[in-house]
Amino acid sequence: MGQAIIELEALTKTYEDVKAVNQLTLNIYEGEIFGLLGPNGSGKSTTILMMLGLTEPTSGSVNVCGINSTREPLAVKRRVGYLPDDVGFYDHMTGLENLLFTASLNAISRDEGIFRAKQLLKRVGLADAADKKAGTYSRGMRQRLGLADVLIKNPEIIILDEPTLGIDPEGVRDLLHLIRQLNREEKITVLLSSHHLHQVQQICDRVGLFVNGRLIAVGNTDELAAQLFEGEPVLVKAEVDDISPALIDKLSELPGAVRVEQNTDELSVYCQHDLTTQIAKTIIEHGASLRHISKKDYGLDDIYHRYFEGRETDEEA
Amino acid sequence: MKKPDFKMKKFNFKWFNKWRDKEQKGMSRPSTPFRAIVEKELADYITSWRIIILLAIIGLTCLGSLYTAMMSIRDAVSSDEANEAFDQAFVFLKLFTVTDGTLPSFMTFVGFLGPLLGIALGFDAINSERNKGTLSRMMSQPIPRDFVINAKFTAAIILIAALFLALGLVVAGLGLLMIGIPPTFEEFMRLIFFLLVSIVYVAFWLNLGILFSVRFRQPATSALASIAVWLFFSVFYSMIVNLFARAIAPSTTQNVQELLNYQSLILNLSRLSPNYLFNESTATLLTPSVRNLGPLTMDQIEGAIASPLPLGQSLLLIWPQLTGLIAATMVCFAISYLYFMRQEIRSRS
Incomplete structure (x- = not known):
């Protein structure tokens, strides 16, 4: 692992009474793809805004490429490309013109801008659509144009907020x-936020899990499972007819069983x-008919289920 | 004869070459981000239907007002034969002020349509960028945040200035062709000052529009709010002041001092409206015979020679009005600037 390129220390952001980001300490290393995983409103975007100096932290510090983002946002923004969630372009301008405008905002000369823009459009597969108005682009095309837009300043780090949404x-x-390729070939550090686990799982070297402004776990998928399910690492699922409370009590009394959840005719034993x-023996001895039993390994799905979906249903109730 | 001619050509050629080289160097030199935004905004303005339609309306009405002025200028000049001696000195300015009643004068048109133009240029400056999601993309580029709002203001001011100077000069030029009386230097300067005051006045409405575009998330809301303020000042404010004036009117038996106090209170109330300030300023600039803007007692005008004021004195007369207009413009801009700098910019919210 390389050097830490983004260092967050005890970062806190308070909106009125709500702590959007709470005592966040995190290092992201050079050359890795880091995924910020969490449901909507968990503080991912706020953290990103603070990294770019677009929002001032209430307390704590952010250093990107060794530069304090709050004090010198321009120096940071010169090195970091940021693709906002649901990026917008000027609809009446062509894709190429949009890129050239960004290039001019980065004080890149026009000739150089045209050269780079054409190269990037080719790279993201929009060479044919370069002279079409951005208003006619599909969502996926806009996102790819956004990636080209971020790359035109030759960034060291790219930060993508929900790049795959929609x-x-x-x-x-x-x-x-494309993101993976950029990371491998251009050695660009990538930070992406998402609430889609499968996608994060596919390309991220490490993942940070956000819930209510707190980072509750960091690491690759295996490490996450180990950190999160300490104490109850195994989940056994059984499909049973005629589940009675007595059966559930009996299962919970098994040595080593932590808790039992019932979902119609499916039992989950942690x-x-x-x-x-x-468990199979207990169910059969109890006289219930066991149709299916399996041991489950934790994927990000389960992490998601345990930490986010459960929370959301709690909130709805 | 031939030699100096040749020299002249050579000089021009050199100068052109120098200029061309400079331009070519400019192409490869990185353009500054601020200029890039101003250029883009200007291009957006002059290609948007909204502005094209407004420009067309303003252009047509100004030509219309020139036509009516032309029709009635003969009467206007000769009807006031008692003042003929000095009126003739300012025939040219009458092009902008007289009317036969069918169409308002150039001055009135500018006072009426100028605010609309300002509002049209400003009302969606910030919030449309925000709604399109382009603001957060722009903010992630290495430019200071105030570049965005400053550049938008600059672009709009450039457009307004170019439009009013061109329009004023076109009307002046056409008028010159038709009536055949060239303006004196003073008349020309009065015209230029009138155009400058118009630009400041439109800039006030532009800044009001920008302020609302920072404050309100929906362009429709900010457009309506700006138009409401405009309607209030151009239609209702004078009514309200009149009502108020009637309510507190002193009896006719009051002494002079009380009556004067009353008059100046009403006048000062009216002057809270930017429209009133603009009308006073332009009337003074374009009609040199306006010698005073407040009530005068018989004592004060006794012995005064009824002659037009020189430009310097006219300017002095409207100095408070000009200061007020510029201050209102700056206050609007300052508030929107502060508000914008403190706002958090998230994508599409």
């Missing part, structure tokens, strides 16, 4: 492939170690 699966695959056979 694109069809094929488009997502292309975009992720345990400290593999209890599959004991």
Whole structure:
């Protein structure tokens, strides 16, 4: 692992009474693809805005490429490309003109700008659409144009806020492939935020999990599971007819079982170690008919389910 | 004869070459971001239907007003034979002020349509960028935040200045062709000052539009708010002041001092409206015979020679009005600037 290129220290941002980001300490290393994973409103975008110096932190510090983002946002913005969530372009200008405008904002000369813009449009697969108005672009095309727009200043880091939102699966695959390629070939550090686990799982070297402004776990998928499910690393699922409360009580009393959840005729037993056979035995001895039983490995799906979806249903109720 | 001619040509050629080289160097030199935004904004303005339609309306009405002025200028000059001696000195300015009643004069048109132009240029300056999601993209580029609002203001001011100077000079030129009386230097300077005051006045409405575009998220809201303010000052404010004046009117038996106080209170109330300030200023600039803007007692005009004021004195007379207009313009801009700098820019919100 290289050097830390983004350093967040005890970063806090308070909006009125709500802590959008709470005591966040995180290092992102040179050359990696880091995924910020979390539901909407968990503080991902706010963290990104603070990295770019677009919002001042209430307390704590952000250093990007060794530069304090709050004090010298321009120096940071020269090195960092940022693709906002649902990026917009000037509809009446062509894709190429939009890129040239960005180039001129970065004080790139016109000739150089045209050269780079054409190269990038080719790279993101928009060479044919370069002279079409940006208003006619599809969502996926706009996102790819956004990527070209971010790259025109030759950034060291690119920050992508929900880059895959609202694109069809094929488009997502292309975009992720492109991001991976940029990371490998140009050695660009990538930070992307998403609430789509599968996509994050596909390309990220490391993932940070955000809930309510707190970073609750960092690492690759395996490390995350280990951190998050400490104490109850195994989940056994069983499909059973005629579930009675007595059966659930019995299952919870098994040594090593932490808790039992019922979902119509499916039982989920969280345990400290593999209890599959004991569970099957208990169910059959109880007289209920066991139709299916399986041990589950944790993927990001489960992480998501446990930390986000559960929370959202709580809020709705 | 031939030699100096040749020299002249050579000089021109050299100068042209120098200029061309400079331009070519300019192409490869990085253009500054501020200039890039101003250029883009200007290009957007002059290609947008909204502005094209407004420009067409303003252009046509100004030509219309020139036509009516032309029709009635003969009467206007000869009807006031008692003042003929000095009126003739300012025939040219009458092109902008007289009317036969069918169409308002150039001065009135500018006072009426100018605010609309200012509002049209400003009302969606910031919020449309925000709604399109282009503002956050622009903010992630290495430019200071105030570049955006300053550049938009600059672009609009350039457009307004170019439009009014061109329009004023076109009307003056056409008038010159038709009536055949060239303006004196003073008349020309009065015309230029009138155009400058118009630009400041339109800039006030432009800044009001920008202020609302920073404040309100929806362009429709900010357009309506700006137009409401404009309607209030151009139609309702004078009515309200009149009502108020009637309510507190002193009885006729009051002494002079009380009556004067009353008059100046009403006048000062009226002057809170930018429209009133603009009308006073332009009337003074274009009609040199206006010698005073407030009430005068018989004592004060006793012994005064009824002659037109020189330009310097006219300017002195409207100095407070000009200061007020410029101050109102700057206050609007300052508030929108502060507001914009403090806002958090998120994508599309």
